[in-house]
Amino acid sequence: MDKVFxxxxxxxxxxxxPSWNTKEALYLVTLSALLVVRTYLSxxxxxxxxxxxxxxxxxxxxxxxRRVLALMLFAIPSSSVNSAMDYFAKMLSVAFRERLTYYFNxxxxxxxxxxxxxxxxxxxxxxxxxxxxxxxxxxxALASLYLNFTKPVLDIILFSKKxxxxxxxxxPAMIFGWYFISAIIIRxxxxxxxxxxxxxxxxxxxxxxxxxxILGHCEEIAFYNGPNWEKIKINNKFMExxxxxxxxxxxxxxxxxxxxxxxxxxxxxxxxxxLGLPVFGPRK
Numbered sequence: 001m002d003k004v005f006x007x008x009x010x011x012x013x014x015x016x017x018p019s020w021n022t023k024e025a026l027y028l029v030t031l032s033a034l035l036v037v038r039t040y041l042s043x044x045x046x047x048x049x050x051x052x053x054x055x056x057x058x059x060x061x062x063x064x065x066r067r068v069l070a071l072m073l074f075a076i077p078s079s080s081v082n083s084a085m086d087y088f089a090k091m092l093s094v095a096f097r098e099r100l101t102y103y104f105n106x107x108x109x110x111x112x113x114x115x116x117x118x119x120x121x122x123x124x125x126x127x128x129x130x131x132x133x134x135x136x137x138x139x140x141a142l143a144s145l146y147l148n149f150t151k152p153v154l155d156i157i158l159f160s161k162k163x164x165x166x167x168x169x170x171x172p173a174m175i176f177g178w179y180f181i182s183a184i185i186i187r188x189x190x191x192x193x194x195x196x197x198x199x200x201x202x203x204x205x206x207x208x209x210x211x212x213x214i215l216g217h218c219e220e221i222a223f224y225n226g227p228n229w230e231k232i233k234i235n236n237k238f239m240e241x242x243x244x245x246x247x248x249x250x251x252x253x254x255x256x257x258x259x260x261x262x263x264x265x266x267x268x269x270x271x272x273x274x275l276g277l278p279v280f281g282p283r284k
Contacts, residue, residue: 016096027092034085039158089143097139129205171274178270182262196248203241210234
């Protein structure tokens with residue numbers, strides 16, 4: 001996610017969301033509101049769970065039953081909010097695809113660009129895949145990007161505020177410090193998975209183009225007795241794609257190990273340190 005990435009995203013977002021008076025903007029606002037509600041529900045759930053544990057320790061059966069009932073009722077708003085988030089995220093993705101499709105189809109069919117791209121200019125390969133499959137995946141990725149960015153930001157802000165009320169600002173500071181260090185380490189050792197995915201999509205398109213070429217020239221291939229030659233070409237292109245997929249899977253395997261060590265288990269250690277602040281910290 002470098003400068004070039006954000007510049008390209010900025011251009012495409014202006015096409016996908018041309019103004020705030022569009023349904024895409026309405027979906028974004030709705031998702032933002034649902035995210036805020038979801039975060040407050042998560043905080044409330046944490047309070048209820050803590051109260052249930054306290055009632056068990058104190059052996060207060062009546063309070064325990066009230067808290068358990070509240071926890072059961074929590075399923076109604078929580079399920080509704082989570083389902084609504086999933087629904088509007090998919091609606092946002094479909095809306096992005098609709099607007100981008102109309103835009104690029106208009107450009108594609110204008111001034112004989114379709115002819116120039118396919119016959120005179122080879123810089124844009126496999127336009128059929130780019131205008132269909134790639135456009136659909138990009139729309140889904142953009143909708144997911146908004147959720148994946150906004151959700152943790154809201155969680156960090158609201159949960160940190162709640163944590164600061166309980167243990168002081170030392171707790172959030174320790175969490176921010178740990179994740180900052182982890183982010184730097186992961187940034188240094190992580191390969192550019194965005195570029196690797198782009199290469200994979202390019203190879204997928206080239207492999208599919210080989211099969212389309214066979215369908216389009218099947219008579220010539222049969223006439224010149226060229227099945228073996230065509231088989232070698234499509235197999236070689238598939239092996240190129242296959243090796244790239246294996247390479248990406250291996251790099252993701254290594255990054256999964258590093259990510260678990262730093263983010264998951266490292267966060268456990270920091271979490272226990274924060275829990276110990278009220279007992280061993282300066283405010284004990």
